[in-house]
Amino acid sequence: MLKKERQAYILHQVNLHNKVLSSSLCIDINVSEDTIRRDLQELAEEGKVIKVHGGALSHSFNDVHFPSNGVYSQHQKKTIAQKAISLIDNGMFVLTSGGTTILEMARSLPPQLKATFISGSIPAILEYMHHPNIDVILVGDRISKNSKITVGTEAIAKIKQVKADICFLGTNAIDLQHGITDNDWEVVQLKKAMMESSQKVVCLAIAEKVNTFQPIQIAALEKIDILITELPPDDPILKPYTDAGIKVL
């Protein structure tokens, strides 16, 4: 990996997460801690980041508010993202839906991962594009402006042509009775197609979405292989899902 490339990656991470730990960086990129420190020092001299003990901060972080946590339950989503990423191996074909949890996953992908990601979500695609080693396939069709993903028969047809290894669904609602449900007809059609085109189906859901439901059903519980929340797998809330044969992480 080239020096500039590495620094671009660091900068990207800093701008996304507002902070970065040199320890986690040197695991991600797989270089010595010294190299990371030298990179951070250079970036700091160019005024791109603010160097602090143990890592670096984004410049915008210096300003007023303290946005990272709380508001969008970002911390929980990061936990979920980490678990999800452990399921991805080099060379895989990965289908993803849209949504903020998926976005968090996209941002946290380790840079040395080589895989092919397929999606119709514009924000997710933007993240995948920044990644140095990921091939990106964009599913085309009409764009739904409020969900920022491509929807329509063309998109569904394209997804059906794919045979992906794994599929990650940002989940708006899941419960025992209705399975996974959502409130946008077109998004539901897409997610159905994605599930059919994948060997494994993984649902990402923050705990507050568990045991809630929405008007339209995407699929019954049996169709789900893995469920990921920010809670430990043995949390009592998740027990019924484990009992239903779903692997819970």
Added chain:
Amino acid sequence: MLKKERQAYILHQVNLHNKVLSSSLCIDINVSEDTIRRDLQELAEEGKVIKVHGGALSHSFNDVHFPSNGVYSQHQKKTIAQKAISLIDNGMFVLTSGGTTILEMARSLPPQLKATFISGSIPAILEYMHHPNIDVILVGDRISKNSKITVGTEAIAKIKQVKADICFLGTNAIDLQHGITDNDWEVVQLKKAMMESSQKVVCLAIAEKVNTFQPIQIAALEKIDILITELPPDDPILKPYTDAGIKVL
């Protein structure tokens, strides 16, 4: 293998993968590392790539690309954008390529315009998405990270299905002898398809691109209907194009 040939290959690799290692290049092409370095140096001096220790990077890495022209030439591009927009009427189907000039046009679209825009350029799509009255169709396929547009046979096939009213091409080089030319093979294929699918073909080019050429031809001059630059239509530089039957704005 000829020098020019080699450099075109290098450029293509950079445009595809965003980076090249000089070590891998000299294995691929089977020349000494010195030759590669000299090629990279030349390309860097022409501003085609950014040379770094160990290889070269595409411009999209460096945050802002200053195209030899100190001030971004944004003013010229705004002028071009205004002229281009005057060609769009309500209800039209509009095909657009990528590039900064197209982007400037996308930003300047009047909010009451109701039309359908079709493109594979991610930055352009982002602009269209923000527009209140425009329907956006995204052409899907593999994403070229450097040019940030979708490329590949799927994308071309989709474009060929379209019958658009007008097509706007961001133009890298145009001259009397070679017509419009470019340096990325995959982008060239796309632009060709777009021209064939449109009733009218409009080229947007800042004046410094006029009377220059690149290795790969997109189309001869005769295929162009309208040429837009920031200069007044009667500027002597543009006279030969008017004589060739092109409408110049």
Added chain:
DNA sequence: CAAATTCCTGCACAAAAACGCAGAAACCGG
């Protein structure tokens, strides 16, 4: 205040760049 990180300095080693040079190929004007 004590333990654990993290940071800095100097150093060593490897990879890549720069430089000068020489042989080979292409070009060109008689």
Added chain:
DNA sequence: CCGGTTTCTGCGTTTTTGTGCAGGAATTTG
């Protein structure tokens, strides 16, 4: 066809750059 020039390429050698490692100093944290 030919001798001279230019361009291109590859090979050593030297210089620079990038990276990791070991130690001691500085800092955070409990």
